[in-house]
Amino acid sequence: IFFAVLAGCSSSPDKEKIPTENASQQIYFIYREWHTSILLPAEAVRAHSKVMKDEAIGQQFIRVGWGDGDYFTGKSKTFGSATKALFISRYSALQVLAYEYPPFNEIPVETRVPLAITEKGLQGLIRYLDNSFVHGDKGQLIPLPAYGEGVGHFYRAEGQYGLFSNCNTWSGRALQAAGLPVRSRLQLTAQSVFEQARAISDYQAAQGNLSASQ
Secondary structure, eight states: OHHHHHHTTOOOOOGGGSOOTTOOEEEEEEEETTEEEEEEEHHHHHHHOSSSHHHHTTOSEEEEEEEEHHHHTTSOOSHHHHHHHTTOOOOEEEEEEEESSOOTTTSOGGGEEEEEEOHHHHHHHHHHHHHTBOBOTTSOBOEEOOOSSSOOEEEEESSOOBTTBSHHHHHHHHHHHTTOOOOOTTOOSHHHHHHHHHHHHHHHHHTTOSOSOO
């Protein structure tokens, strides 16, 4: 009941703050079950990221998500572990999934929305993603085991996963860093953030900002 109420609390984005002028860059917001993630061109990652350049070499797209370290990596995928993570998460993880090809045939159209952002917004988004990685004593990333095939790479992440700080609030802040007018505070469900992203996408499509090919 708690999450059902929250799912209905998402607000409509302020249209005056939705980027349309000079919004020449395109990213994607993805919603799958209760998880959300960001998909962006690998070319942009190679150009602007200080952390993910190696992941982007020879790739077309990079997908990034954040979650509880045990559940997200697949170490423990039980309902009990998912519930426990909301209250007693030991550590957080970032998933970096690289695609050598456009992955849109693998991502159902109803679970993704294209979003137009400015070059400044793109750089802000990538800076936010970079800052989400934990670094070791020598500045290196800290890899985590991936308990599955085709799931990309996992790394220790900044931030404490919990009921009021989950993958959806993280993704909402990522969209804010990209210059998009979404609310992330108390937007605790994937649906609540996705509905805001879809409203922005629909408005931008009506303004002619989005590519119609994907």
